[in-house]
Amino acid sequence: MTQDNPPERTRSLLILVIWGAGLGAAAQFAKISVIYDRMAAIYGAAGGAGIGLMVSVVGIVGLLFGTTAGLLAERIGYRRVFVGGMALGAVLSACEALLPPWPLMMAARALEGFSQLAVVVVAPVMIAQVAQPRHQGLGMSLWATFFGVSFALTAFAAPPLVAAFGPPGLFLAHAGWMAVFTFLLALMLPADPPGAQAPRLRLPELVRQHGAIYGSPYIAAPAAGFIFYTLMYVALLTLLPLLVPGAQRVWVAEAMPLTSIVASLSLGVWLLRFVPAIRVVQLGFGLSALAGLGFWAFWGQAAAVLACVVLLSAGLGLVQGASMAAIPQLNAAPGDRARAAGAIAQLGNLGTTTGTPLLAALIAGQGPRAVLFFVLPLSLAGIAIHQWMAARRARQLDANQWGASAPDL
Template sequence: MVERTSWPLILTLWGAGLGAAAQYGKVSVIFDLLPQAYPDAGPALGWVVSLVGFVGILFGVVAGLVVARIRYRRALLSALWVGAAVSLFQASLPPLPWMLISRVIEGASHLAIVVAAPTLIAQLCAPKDRGLALTLWGTFFGVAFAVLAFGGYPLAVNLGLPALFAGHALYMAVFAILLGARLRALPEEGVQPELSLSQILRDHVKIYRSPFIAAPAAGWLFYTFSFVSVLTLLPPFLDPALRAMVMTAMPLTSIVVSMTLGVALLRIMPAVRVIELGFAFSALCMIWLWAVPAAPWACIALAGGLGLVQGASFAAVPQLNDNAATQAQANGAMAQMGNLGNTLGTPVIAMAIAGLGYSALPLLVAVVLAVGGLAHLLLGYARR
């Protein structure tokens, strides 16, 4: 067990996570510019964004098994180098079919990073620092998207799309070099099971039947379903004069609350209790948004509540699973459920709004958040 946390190394692993989030974000933030490079692609351009997520849905748990088998350091460094090579290839703006193939490969690279890095962080932290370190890890998506929106989009506008892809390739290569020099392999954990289709299916059953391994992923499904759909679909209902301020404040509030109040709560209560508090408070905020449509302070309070869920969900992984192999499985399941929530949330809520109007948004999301909290309560009962 590590007695002293190497914070420079933890921050470097977090930096690698920002690169993984940018594998999603670099295309999302420039989506309106892609028709310049692919003028005849039409609706097929949507696949350039979504293919990374579909890889996560299909192979999230598999990634946890593969990473455990080939070892965490090797998996992380390989994924960073593959990510760098893919981004460099994308900088050539290849024909659309090749771009789509590269996004599938990038999805595999992304999965390996988001499974290996938090598993390594949990193992390389002193127990007292795990809550803070994994809450920091939980901010990687929000921070990366903010940086890309602030700097990546202007870079693509001023210097062209290849500049953004090449910059991302350089970033991934730098972190592969830094971590290659500093990161040591974890101790061996014995022989890992053979990877076969039957073994993968058995492991899916084992993971999702376990109230320890599956719990973080169960909550993460409802969190991602809600957070992404609210950030995507709420803006048109906000006062235009306040819209930019509210939509900027929401992700920032989520990060700040997770890093302050969330970390403080993790020092005095289990991570699962913090998640349950976050879900309950967020559901109440959605009722507030139903009673006072598009109230700005309700939006910001909602982001704060979801920030508790965000950080504590990653902190729950090592609290519920005491070895690196089951932690990798839990992180793989989180990746799978997170991608499923990201993919389903916006279209499902959009269809509800189309049929029932604005009120469908707060009421349906309130139910989803309440079910997320209930899922954790039921899994806690199963663990006891």
């Protein structure tokens, strides 16, 4: 499907502003992760598991309400949801700088989950809306890097801020970032069209809409593959460095996110000029499957293992960017794009939440061979789910064409 009424020109500066807002949304996870020990010392009674929950509660909101957010954004208006979500994030981060008691801190973190969800659901819709079709691949691939880039920038900026001002300094800096981009988005985003609200969503209609989203081979397709990416990416980023010798550990930890970003913005963008996004996703899963086999065949050989790390990271980088690019390629209407982005948020958070404990359990039982048993089936499943979705789309297209040409009976 193609975009209806594409813009006369790509609004590149606005796309960069949207990406900057995404960096702030991802930092809602990163700002706790990078000072995990300091937060554990402050909220010692909660223990390590409690601080882990402080990190993950933002994603749990997305897991529970991802597709619902896509439906509500269509009703409320994309600009209102985006700007409101960013403003809410700024206020909450400023409140967290007060280091409130544990229950209030967790309440603020849960509300931050709604702020983060508003951004990740609406941003892909807005990028597709302000980019010409020939630039959508680049815009969506750039958007797909927001999580990894944000973690890297937060890890770089946090130590001096925390050393000088403690955790409140980091939270206030994040609040300032969110506030600046709230202002820029309010200034630059196109206005919501008047009277374009969707029907009111009562519970039976909400259930029906969820069924329609996950039953559609167009709307659900980007998320159906993306879950296998999220199952692997965070788990491997966390645990794979621990499996290699100490001398290689830092290199692997740094190379994985960097290679993914570079592959997505270079090879991925180039491929998207000639190849449908879904095929690029399948290619990425194919590369990650080969890397899994390489780990099994060459484990213990330093150079070969490092080459497999690069291959795996590049493959997952292709999956990352092309999955986002598939949203506007497969869905022409803004409402369908918001639903697709909501499904990605929901299934993506499911993968992120479950992937690391799954891989940890495999490693406990199988040792380094667990990487093969983890990567290979998930990569093949990602290829297969997209092949099945493509077959369903082809059948629907054939049925529609036959129906259009059939005589009235």
